[in-house]
Amino acid sequence: MFTPETENDLAELAQTSKVTVMSETGIDVMRRRSDDFRTELEPLPLEVQLKAFRAQVRVAVKNNLFLVLHDRGASKEIMKVFEEFKEYPLRGIIHGFLGSVAEARQYRDKGFLISVNKRNLPAINPVLETLTLNEIVLETDSSEPAQVADTCDMVASLKRVTKAKVAEATTENLKKLLGAV
Ligand SMILES: [Zn+2]
Numbered sequence: 001m002f003t004p005e006t007e008n009d010l011a012e013l014a015q016t017s018k019v020t021v022m023s024e025t026g027i028d029v030m031r032r033r034s035d036d037f038r039t040e041l042e043p044l045p046l047e048v049q050l051k052a053f054r055a056q057v058r059v060a061v062k063n064n065l066f067l068v069l070h071d072r073g074a075s076k077e078i079m080k081v082f083e084e085f086k087e088y089p090l091r092g093i094i095h096g097f098l099g100s101v102a103e104a105r106q107y108r109d110k111g112f113l114i115s116v117n118k119r120n121l122p123a124i125n126p127v128l129e130t131l132t133l134n135e136i137v138l139e140t141d142s143s144e145p146a147q148v149a150d151t152c153d154m155v156a157s158l159k160r161v162t163k164a165k166v167a168e169a170t171t172e173n174l175k176k177l178l179g180a181v
Pocket residue numbers: 024070095096
């Protein structure tokens with residue numbers, strides 16, 4: 001359970017060590033598989049998720065951390081929470097993005113990079129077409145780091161640029177995010 005003590009512990013960690021990112025946080029309203037993949041589980045109640053998410057965003061903005069955000073069917077809820085923190089400069093990465101073009105734009109306008117991996121890429125081709133190389137990063141989201149190279153290939157052919165160009169731009173995007181810390 002995420003309690004006020006959990007928030008205190010997180011805040012303490014953020015202040016006393018070399019922490020740069022709150023990863024990963026977010027909201028997931030989809031049904032999911034149990035750890036042994038045998039049963040489908042209901043998502044955690046939204047109020048429970050919101051409470052933890054709000055607290056994590058609070059710790060992040062107060063300690064100048066960027067967010068790695070998990071959004072499954074919850075961009076409206078996430079935007080509402082962002083609205084509560086609108087006096088702070090939010091920034092981060094939407095990992096494994098699976099939303100719409102409009103949602104990607106909303107996140108981009110809030111200062112977030114859209115993260116692409118081998119699995120979400122086929123589903124978000126239309127989204128990627130609307131984004132520039134300065135607005136995305138590449139991730140594995142897998143235990144196989146080499147998949148980043150495949151993802152780079154796929155983005156390069158979609159954008160009709162060289163792999164080197166994709167690698168350079170996305171690395172630069174991440175460096176900027178880290179540099180702002
Ligand atoms: Zn995730």
